[in-house]
Amino acid sequence: MTSKTVAQLLSQDVTLQDVTIKGWVRTFRANRFIALNDGSTINNIQCVVDFENFDEALLKRITTGAAIHVTGELVESQGKGQSVEIVVKTLEVLGDSDPETYPIQPKKHSFEFLRENAHLRTRTNTFSAVMRLRSSLSFAVHKYFNENGFNYMHTPIITGSDAEGAGEMFKVTNLDVKNLPLNEDGSVNYKEDFFGKETNLTVSGQLEAETYAMSLGKVYTFGPTFRAENSNTSRHLAEFWMIEPEVAFMDLAGNMDLAEDFMKSVLCYVLENNKEDLEFLEKRLLDEEKTKPQAERSDMSLIEKIKFVVDNNFKRVSYTEAIDILRNSKPNKKKKFNYIIKEWGADLQSEHERFLVEKHFKCPVILFDYPANIKAFYMRLNEPDSEGRETVRAMDILFPGIGEMVGGSQREERLDVLKEKMKALDIDEEELWWYLDLRKYGTAVHSGFGLGFERLVMFATGMSNIRDVIPYPRTPQNAEF
Structure with missing residues (x-):
């Protein structure tokens, strides 16, 4: 007999049939009612045991967390809360289970405690729902790009460039840290390292994706990125996943169209396919x-x-218009903002972004044309405005409850302008010679954006800490599991 999942059995219209199922015990009440879950759904299936038909020693092994194999008859449920249940005919406990030390008991646990037991936390309703939603969102990402003619590109994890210019990168080396080869000036001689140069874990696949967009037209990356930022906030991870599409012959307006359509598509997917998990997380x-x-x-x-x-x-909305709105807003005038907006050029904080979305416009907002000096070197420079201020063709998408969700731009395609910007920021042309080549050979307008996947999962699940939307969070002083 083929084993079924809990999700399959709960969706069955046909009862009075023999079924077999395997899963983990959530609870075992009165030596009679087993709540069984196999991860396929937020819901448990009830298995009804006639204890007179089973050995007492076997029943004692059916404890919370135990893995069991059940066969029985699927019948209409006699109790409330479920449509069907299984009248157990045979029952086998699979492997060992120690009820005295099993940490995930049928009670409320703090998220901090569950992070310490991240290898078992998906046996709780909250984390099983979160991770099913993460899986669905991941599938929806690939589905969207596949259906819209994008090529999936695996950008390198080990890189010699710093796309963000932040300098907060993890070094990659096989040098003996107790006996480092040194140059005459005392610096490390990376010529003797594995790659013959200084290398790091990537913070972004964007620059490499741009090279492929300029031959394949439409590409995207979706992979792990790393940042050695010593921050223990609820919104920072040292290892996280990034979604980064890049498209040739697309300007900033097209980039905004793409990002809006993409965000709506992936969120529609989970609304349609993860209703029960969303309803549970909403109640939580x-x-x-x-x-x-x-x-x-x-x-x-x-x-x-x-x-x-x-x-x-x-x-x-242009950045300039947004600044005017914020500067003249009640929270700003009454000094309710933690960061008071005084003048053009201010770097917007989450409180400002949320005000624009939730209070002023009451819809998602795309801000564009940011001051050049607060954005990255690769963003396309606009002509100075009427007041001589320099802006770049950048755009950020702002969501309720979270602020910035997406950041992107039209990329600078003009070789001379890009070189000037790199020189001003002291970025070595020799390190990015291949990136500059794109502006020498068949240069064209192109654009793209980046989306931190965990931030998307946080928005879709309502979780307030980024550590709770990734299987095994990597943060300062924490690389457990």
Whole structure:
């Protein structure tokens, strides 16, 4: 008999049939009712045991966390909370289970405790729902790009360039750290290292993706990136995943169109395919909101936030217009913002971004044409504005509850301008000779954007800490598992 999943059995219309199933025990009540889950759904299936038909020693082994194999008859449930249940005919406990030391008991655990037991936390409803949603979002990403003619590109994890110019990178070396080869000036001689030069873990696949876009037209990367930022906030990881499409012959307007369509598509996918997980996480979030002061509570539920993005057109606003709005806003004038907006050129914070989305425009917002001095070297320089201020063709997409979700730009395709910008920022042309070649041979307008995947998962699940939306978080002083 072929084993079925819990999800399959709960969707069955046909009862009075023999079935077999394997899973993990969530609870075993009164030596009679087993709540069984196999990870295929947020819901458990109830297995009803007639204890007179089973050995007492066997029943004692059926504890929370135990893996079991059940065969029985699928019948209409006699109790509340489920449509069907299994009347058990045979039952086998698979492997060992130690109820005395099993950490995931049928009670509420703190997220901090569950992070310490990340190898088992997906046996809870919250984390099984989060990780199923993460999986669905990942599939939706690939589905969208595949259906829209993009080529999937695996950009290198080991790199000799720093796409962000942040300098916060993990070094890659096989040199003996106790006996480093040194130059005469005391610096490390990386010519003797494995790659013959200084190398790091990548912070972005964008620059390499640009090279492929300029021959394949439409490409995207979706892979791990790394940042050695010594930050222990709820929004930072040392290892995270990035989605980065790059498209040839596409300007900033086309880039905004692509990003909006992409975000709506992937969120529509989970609305349609992860209803039960979203409903569970929404209830969890509503219960959590009740414990907060009234002023800190969200105006929208989880599903409402997702539909807010899916159902609304994104408002496109220049940075200059946004600064004027923020400068003249009540929170700014009454000094309610933590960071007061005083003048053009300020780097916007999450509180400013959320004000624009949630209070002023009441829809997702795309800000564009940012000051050149707060954006990366590769962004396309605009002509100075009427006041002589330099801006670049950058764009950020702002969502409710989270602020910036997507960052992108039209890339600088003019060789002379790019060289000048690199010189001003002291970026070595020799390190990026191949990137400059794109501007020598068949240069063309091109654009792209980047999206931190974990930030998308946070938005779709309502989780407030980024450590809870990735299987095994890597943070300062933490590389467990």
